Amino acid sequence: xxxxxxxxxxxxxxxxxxxxxxxxxxxxxxxxxxxxxxxxxxxxxxxxxxxxxxxxxxxxxxxxxxxxxxxxxxxxxxxxxxxxxxxxxxxxxxxxxxxxxxxxxxxxxxxxxxxxxxxxxxxxxxxxxxxxxxxxxxxxxxxxxxxxxxxxxxxxxxxxxxxxxxxxxxxxxxxxxxxxxxxxxxxxxxxxxxxxxxxxxxxxxxxxxxxxxxxxxxxxxxxxxxxxxxxxxxxxxxxxxxxxxxxxxxxxxxxxxxxxxxxxxxxxxxxxxxxxxxxxxxxxxxxxxxxxxxxxxxxxxxxxxxxxxxxxxxxxxxxxxxxxxxxxxxxxxxxxxxxx
Numbered sequence: 001x002x003x004x005x006x007x008x009x010x011x012x013x014x015x016x017x018x019x020x021x022x023x024x025x026x027x028x029x030x031x032x033x034x035x036x037x038x039x040x041x042x043x044x045x046x047x048x049x050x051x052x053x054x055x056x057x058x059x060x061x062x063x064x065x066x067x068x069x070x071x072x073x074x075x076x077x078x079x080x081x082x083x084x085x086x087x088x089x090x091x092x093x094x095x096x097x098x099x100x101x102x103x104x105x106x107x108x109x110x111x112x113x114x115x116x117x118x119x120x121x122x123x124x125x126x127x128x129x130x131x132x133x134x135x136x137x138x139x140x141x142x143x144x145x146x147x148x149x150x151x152x153x154x155x156x157x158x159x160x161x162x163x164x165x166x167x168x169x170x171x172x173x174x175x176x177x178x179x180x181x182x183x184x185x186x187x188x189x190x191x192x193x194x195x196x197x198x199x200x201x202x203x204x205x206x207x208x209x210x211x212x213x214x215x216x217x218x219x220x221x222x223x224x225x226x227x228x229x230x231x232x233x234x235x236x237x238x239x240x241x242x243x244x245x246x247x248x249x250x251x252x253x254x255x256x257x258x259x260x261x262x263x264x265x266x267x268x269x270x271x272x273x274x275x276x277x278x279x280x281x282x283x284x285x286x287x288x289x290x291x292x293x294x295x296x297x298x299x300x301x302x303x304x305x306x307x308x309x310x311x312x313x314x315x316x317x318x319x320x321x322x323x324x325x326x327x328x329x330x331x332x333x334x335x336x337x338x339x340x
Contacts, residue, residue, distance in 0.1 A: 083105070161199070
């Protein structure tokens with residue numbers, strides 16, 4: 001692990017929680033328990049199979065997509081973090097079963113240094129990696145127009161069975177490490193566009209280094225996914241001091257030059273659409289027997305109070321041990337009774 005992935009206490013438990021959340025979200029979509037599943041703790045898109053990178057230790061997105069592939073022939077991954085989704089792209093660079101689409105800052109030695117429009121995948125995965133490299137200062141109008149055009153064409157061409165959307169908030173205006181000029185409304189508009197496809201949708205967080213704006217952004221986008229309009233005034237809470245002085249949900253963009261000219265964006269759009277034209281049709285796949293899912297708690301979540309956290313004792317009662325509750329030939333208790 002490099003300097004950007006420090007070791008800290010309970011690191012393994014941290015990875016278990018956020019990666020397990022994304023895997024469970026995918027499982028809920030697969031079993032039609034949910035049509036939209038959110039894990040704001042996930043979205044750590046830089047981690048590789050054998051390498052932690054960019055504050056990312058385990059790539060929960062790859063694990064979630066692999067879970068979705070048990071039930072869906074094709075999965076679409078969309079990334080609106082300011083950084084290129086290199087770990088997810090690398091994992092599926094040679095397959096047509098996952099199409100990766102990343103909108104990100106590229107150039108000027110910006111991390112991670114990958115994501116040129118010419119990187120389109122290889123072998124069976126050729127043309128199934130879509131990269132939209134952008135320059136500093138892109139605003140709502142330019143970003144959402146390009147996003148809607150490209151993503152709509154991708155869905156029409158690729159016909160995915162499920163979508164994974166990484167909502168890194170470091171693409172917001174004023175982020176400490178970012179360089180885009182998106183408002184929360186502009187960022188949330190991308191979520192709204194994807195939701196309208198009415199496909200099983202797994203939504204995760206990602207980057208974001210001005211923490212109060214990250215909280216604002218994901219609160220608004222949770223509202224979008226729930227078709228709920230939130231008031232702009234933030235109600236009193238334990239963290240209200242972080243949102244001073246105006247205590248409002250929305251943020252303003254900053255005064256910075258948009259270096260993405262209409263000509264540049266048009267050129268990028270045409271290159272992406274040209275790659276999509278190289279795909280004759282949505283690829284088919286021979287589906288094999290689906291590996292069994294892990295245990296899914298037999299509870300009606302609609303009856304639970306969403307404002308109350310489930311205590312550890314209740315959670316422990318829902319855990320099914322691997323060696324218990326077998327039927328037939330695997331019933332160890334039955335064998336013991338016969339021996340007695």
